[in-house]
Amino acid sequence: LCPQYLGLNLDREELQDSWQRTYGVPGKEQFTAAMDLIQTKFQCCGASSGSDYTLSWWKIRELAPPTLFVPLSCCILQEPIEFLDPKPLNTNICQDSNVDKFRSARYLEGCFERLE
Template sequence: MGANKEKNETCGTICLKYLLFTFNFLFWLAGGAVMAVGIWTLVEKSDYISLLSSKIYAVSAYILIMAGVIVMVTGVLGCCATFKEQRRLLRVYFVLLLCIFLLEILAGVLAYIYYQQLNEELKENLRETMVQKYHQPEQDHVTKAVDKLQQEFKCCGSNSSSDWMESVWIRSIKADRRSVPDSCCKNPVIKLCGRRDHPSNIYKVEGGCITKLENFILNHLQIIGAVGVGIACVQVS
């Protein structure tokens, strides 16, 4: 009877080990997904980040990447701790779980906070950035971001194409009598197409680029917040 009891305990222990191994493997995959979301956000937004005065958006993405890396390390550590049954590894494992939980909650909270203040920030800063920094010395990253923004979202100017009338570059001789940058044109390959400020030639979008950029970033912030808080809730459950 003692032998049967020992055998049952052994079977139970083995099953528990494999169950924990499966959990840690899935946890490792989840870490890869979290890290991928963070990297995707930064790569997708790398140009547009230069148009934002606040760094909260970028910080949220970096936190997700950090959390993803720690999750993957924790998953491997959890597998080792399960099979080797080392208490020290298990302690480190649970400390890392706590760090991951806090990082993911922080990323979610930051994304939510920035979600609330994004509209005001864009209203206050996007137009100023466009008219003051476009095609200015040491502002190539801003110029590239603005051109990409206007072409990808088919818009012109912060609120409207008339914003470019205040541009430092448009007012200079370097603009070569353009009314708007060539990136506002529906067919930007035509040389000096920005000279003709007409709806048939340039994008005339209600709300300008602010509305387009805001919607784009808000969608990504929702993803960041959902991933961060969602994975944290899975850990708790």
């Protein structure tokens, strides 16, 4: 999962752009599963933060359920190894729009730093 071990350079803007254009898009299930694995394994959300999803095709094209602000893999899970079928400890709090509420149920840090 560490790009430098594969001889790849990691660029924040490219990662964020790929994340926003590809996550949750039909036909891109492998990318989505890989990002879900990263988010659960490294306890992070999005490339920079969960706000990356606000402008993602996943949200804009309404591929996400309307009640989700971030994927369930951004939430603190009952079983972190279940990234393909994530079950948050508290979905309602994780998906709240108020940072003071969701900070206790959602990963706040972006994944870019964790992948460097």
